[in-house]
Amino acid sequence: MDLKLIYFDLPFWRAEISRLPLFIANIEFEDFRPSDEDWDYAKENGKMKDGTIIPFRELPVLSINGESVAQTMAIARICGKLGGMYPEDIVAAGKVDQVVIAVENINALLSPSMREEDPIKKKAMRAELSANELPTYLGYLQAIMDANNSEWFVGDDMTIADLAVWSLLGWIASGVIDDISSEVIRPFKGLVRLYNEINKNPRVREWKIKTYDYDRVRDDEYSFGVPDSI
Ligand SMILES: N[C@@H](CCC(=O)N[C@@H](CS)C(=O)NCC(=O)O)C(=O)O
Known part of the structure; x- marks a missing residue:
């Protein structure tokens, strides 16, 4: 199988959720x-210059035997299945999807403040995110994990749901998002443990x-190295 995963040179969750299952399972991919x-x-x-179609002119895109598949979730399902990190059972699969989509939603909560150029408004948005929106969503995720009675979100093994949350938490904990720190994650003990274990x-x-x-220093809030622990 010819696999090429296209995403920017960043450890962002949209790509890591698919790169990692392939790498962990020793599946060759470009x-x-x-x-x-x-x-x-x-x-x-x-x-792309080599002819690979970019359907929505956004990344990630997976080229699989020359066919392009776009959208983070669609690609993650394929890579998760290939790497044995996406369940066969439809209910379990749905439970994995709901966590990945929650990560997408948390990303979407952060996005308006990433685009805000007025520093005072940006600070106020970040204060609201840290005080209310992020803890609320992280609390929902923690409750899902608690209900599973395992160290993982779904079943007894690591899935792409765990990788998505790990990568998102790493972005938050890296400190590159001004005025949002790992302190927002710290009250959620299960999430902290999951993060540290995956590391x-x-x-x-x-x-x-x-x-x-x-060591790379770039002047943007997507440039980060995921810390080893929270
Ligand atoms: N709905 C898409 C969103 C993808 C997306 O927002 N990609 C961003 C990078 S995180 C992108 O390609 N931005 C570059 C651009 O639009 O020029 C998905 O789920 O993959």
Whole structure:
């Protein structure tokens, strides 16, 4: 099977949720990270320079035997299935999806403040996020995990749901989102434990050493290295 996963050169959850199941399961794939110039071309033409179609002119895109699949969730299901991190059972699969979509929703909660250019408004939005919106959503996630009676969100094994939450928490805990810190996560003991445990997974550690550039300094809130513990 010919697999090429296209996403920017960042450890963002939208890509990690699919890169990691492939890497952990030792499945060969091309981890393609377009340059700004590559991306400008794709935005304009709806395809990469090698012809790979970018259906919504957004990333991630998975090219699988030459067929393009877009949208984070669709790609994550494929990569999760290939890597044995997505359940066969339809109820369990739905429970995995609900957590990944919650991660998408938390990302969407953060997005308006990422775009806000007025520093005073931005600070106020971040204060609201830290005090109310994020704790509320993280509390819902914690309750789902508690109901599963396991260290994972669904069943007894790590799934893409756990990886999505891990990656999102890493972004928050990295401190690059001004005025939002790991303190917002700390009250949720199960989430903290999940985060720290996944960081100890030998394949995850290997992946981080191989691909996370802790020294890179970029002037944006997406540039980060996921800390090893909260
Ligand atoms: N609905 C899409 C959203 C993807 C998305 O927002 N991608 C962003 C990066 S995180 C993107 O491609 N931004 C670049 C651009 O629009 O130029 C999904 O679920 O994958």
